[in-house]
Amino acid sequence: MLDFAVLGLLNESPMHGYELRKRLAALLGAFRAFSYGSLYPTLRRLAEAGWITEDAPLDAPGPRARRGKRVYRITAEGKEHLAELLAEVGPDAFDEDGFGARLAFFASTRSDVRLQILEGRRRRVEEQRDGLRSALSRAGERLDRYTRELHEHGLDSVDREVRWLTELIESERSERPQTRPRSGSERAAVRPDEHVTYPESREEP
C-alpha cells in the first residue's frame, strides 16, 4: 500500500522523503498521512528491492558524519513493478486506505481495472451498510440513545458512500461503453503522456 503510493509518486518525479510525505498527505487527505516511522523503512525496503535508488549527495568529508539530503528516484525495474501493481487488483484495494491510494492513481490505471476497483469497493461498503442496517433493526430499540445515534450516523455515511461510488461507476461506464465486444486484448485506455509502460494484458488463468 505504501509501496504502491510511493512508487506512484516517484514515478511522477524524484523527491526527498520529506516532500514525499507532504505529497502523500495531499493525496490521501491531509489526515491519514503516513508517518516517517513507516515512510523511511519503506524507502529503504524499496531501494533494497531495486525499485528505487537513493542518491546520497557525496558526504562532505568533514569531521562529523553529515546527514545529507537524499533524493529518491524510481528505476526502470521500479516502473515495471509499478505497472504490475497498477494492473492487478489485490485484496487491499477495497479497504478505506487502499482504495484511496488506488483512486489517487486512477489516471494511470487501465479503465477495466478502474471498474473492478470501484465495484469491489462498492461491494465492500454495501456489506458494511447491510451489517449495520440489520444490527440496527435487530437491536435498535433496546440500544442506548447515543449508541443508536452513532450507528445511524454511520449508516448514513456508508449509504452516501455507496451512492457516490455508484455515480463514479456509472460515469466510468458511460465514458467507456465498449463493455460489449469482449475483444481478446483489453488494451490500455491511458493517456499518451503516461510514464508507466504496461505489461501484456493477461487473461485469468
Add this chain to the structure above:
Amino acid sequence: MLDFAVLGLLNESPMHGYELRKRLAALLGAFRAFSYGSLYPTLRRLAEAGWITEDAPLDAPGPRARRGKRVYRITAEGKEHLAELLAEVGPDAFDEDGFGARLAFFASTRSDVRLQILEGRRRRVEEQRDGLRSALSRAGERLDRYTRELHEHGLDSVDREVRWLTELIESERSERPQTRPRSGSERAAVRPDEHVTYPESREEP
C-alpha cells in the same frame, strides 16, 4: 481505549473473551472490532492491574491441560478506575475510535463531561474539514479528477459529521439548561440504576 471499553462492558455483566469481542463489535460498529490479538493481552493486563478477575474453571485433572472457558469479572477497584476514566476526558477521546467508545458509554457519563467530549470531537472534525477545504480551494483545479472527487466526498462527510455533532450538542444543552448557575458541586446526572459509583466531583486545579 480498549481498557475503557472492556471495563465498561464488564461493568454491565461478566463475560467470556469471545462474547466480549462480539459486544465490542456491536458497540463500535461491526467493522472496527478489536481482534483477539489485542483483546486477550488487554484482559491479562487488566487482570494484573487488579481491575478485573479471571475465573478459570478448575482444570479437570485429566492428562492434557484443558483450555477452559474463562469468565472475566470487574472488581471493586476496576469500578473505581472505570469511574475515573469516565470522569476525565483524555486525549484519545476525540479521535474516531476513542470518541465512539466514549459515546457508547455516554449513559454512564456525567453530563458536563459529555459536553466536553462532544465539543472536543467537533473541534477536531472542524479542523479536518478546514484543512481539507483549504487544500481543495488551493490545489483543486490542477488535481486529478478522481482525487478531487475523493476529497470532495471526504469534505462532504466531514461536513455532515460537524452538523451531526452540533445537533447532539444542542440537544445535550437543551436537556440540561443549568449552564448558568455554576454551582459548586457539578453532581452526576446519571440514572439511578447505574453500576458505577462516581468519585467526588473535582474542580480543575
Add this chain to the structure above:
DNA sequence: GGCGCATGTATCGTCGTGATACATCGCGCC
C-alpha cells in the same frame, strides 16, 4: 542578534491487525 518555523533525516517502544492453531459442541443431513 536571536527567535521561531519550515525543511530534512532518522529511530524506537507501543499497540492493533490478520492469520493461524487448536479444541469443543450441537445440529442437520445423508
Add this chain to the structure above:
DNA sequence: GGCGCGATGTATCACGACGATACATGCGCC
C-alpha cells in the same frame, strides 16, 4: 450412525503503522 460444518472459545506471532522524539540547517522577521 456417523459425518461435516459452523458457532463458540482461547491463544500466539510476525508485521506494520503510529507518535514521540532527536538532531541539524536555512530562512525571514522583528
